[in-house]
Amino acid sequence: MAACVTSSKIFLTLRGSLFASHRKTLLPAAGLVQTWSPADSRRNASTASSNTESKNSEYCIDLVRARDYEGFLCSLLLPAEARGSSFALRAFNVELAQIKDSVSQKTIGLMRMQFWKKTLEDIYSNDPPPQPVAIELWKAVNKHKLTKRWFSRIIEEREKDLNDRAYQNIQELESYAENAQSSLIYLMLEAMGIKDVRADHAASHIGKAQGIVTCLRATPYNSSRRKVYLPMDICMLHSVSQEDFMRGSREANVRNVIFDIASQAHIHLQHARSFSKSVPPKAAPAFMLTVGLEDYLDKVRKVDFDVFHPSLQKRNPLLPINLYIRSWKNTY
Incomplete structure (x- = not known):
């Protein structure tokens, strides 16, 4: 327990130091009478520019x-x-x-x-x-x-x-995730000065896993708006209609659809981690989002792939600590 508390304090200190660097005092102290000078004007312009950037x-x-x-x-x-x-x-x-x-x-x-x-x-x-x-x-x-x-x-x-519209098949969802999510991770790697083929391979699989998990996470919200985007081929395989999701069905065949889709996300996470020993160690921080993805997949498994279970809509209060520990170990 003490270790968890310490980790939490360290993580909160990191967050606090980040925000402190972005906080600026925008107004002068009240009651002070100042005389104007060209130097003051230049300083004020510089301060205004700094405040705008902040x-x-x-x-x-x-x-x-x-x-x-x-x-x-x-x-x-x-x-x-x-x-x-x-x-x-x-x-x-x-x-x-x-x-x-x-x-x-x-x-x-x-x-x-x-x-x-x-x-x-x-x-x-x-x-x-x-x-x-x-x-x-x-x-x-x-x-x-x-x-x-x-x-x-x-x-x-x-x-x-x-x-x-709904994705026609799981491959179409993966293609979307590769372009929309993996591309973002490629940019993260570039921002960290990392150019490595193995890191790119890991990023590709992580992005696909993220796209799939995001689709699952959004299913209750989208269903409430009478919209379903889950791959149609998997729904048809288990004889599940869009109407089943719109009415929040928790039947076995609906859970089987979620199981198949979640399993594909898990496979991509496994593939990404298979590169962990060959990926440059400094790339690991760019892949920390795997912790949140793994957390969701574990929670949906524990509720027997009932995507509408209320527990799936709650944040894990231990996620910041889990992320910090994984970061400290420099593993994803």
Whole structure:
């Protein structure tokens, strides 16, 4: 127990130190009368610029913390030189991911995707728009020379996902996950200065596992909105209809569908970990999200693959400690 408490304190200290570096005093002390000078003007301009940069960074951090909690925790454990870029990358991913659920018409979603396509071009032309995520992304691209192709793949895949239909088969879901999720991990590796084929192979499998788990996790929410995206081939194999999910069925055949899909995610995690001895040790922090994926797969197994079980909607309070311990061991 003492070890767990110590680990928790260390992790919270890490988080506190990160946020401390982003907090700035925005207002002068009350009651002070100051005389103006050109030097003061330059200092004020410099302070205003610093405050703006801080606000952009805080915006990304707060967005990731609110919408991608596990990604938020994983970013805290990255090396300092890559941490800010990680928040920018994850904030970009969140911005794209939430378009589908935040628009009532596909046309509006396409317009937002077009904004990010144009923004990407502007970023690589050193002319980012005055939008917090775009500015932080521009800084990350220039700092680490990030590959434009990975950003384009993410945008294009998210745009195709606006078609709002179920995946035809598990391979189609894996293809989506490779383009949307694995590409993000490739960018994380670049931000950490890692170029290694084995690390890329591991990233590919982790991204696919993440895409599959995300699809499972979202099933109760999507079903409540009368939308089902689970692979149709597996549903048909077990004689399960979309209506079964929409009414929250917990029958054996529905659980069999979840078992098959979850098993595929588990296989990808195993493949990713099969590279652990050959992947450069410094790449391990980029793969810490496997801890959260493993946690969900373990929980869904314990409830006999009942994807609607209430326990699956609760956060694991021990996840930060588990992540820290895995990070300390430098294993994924």
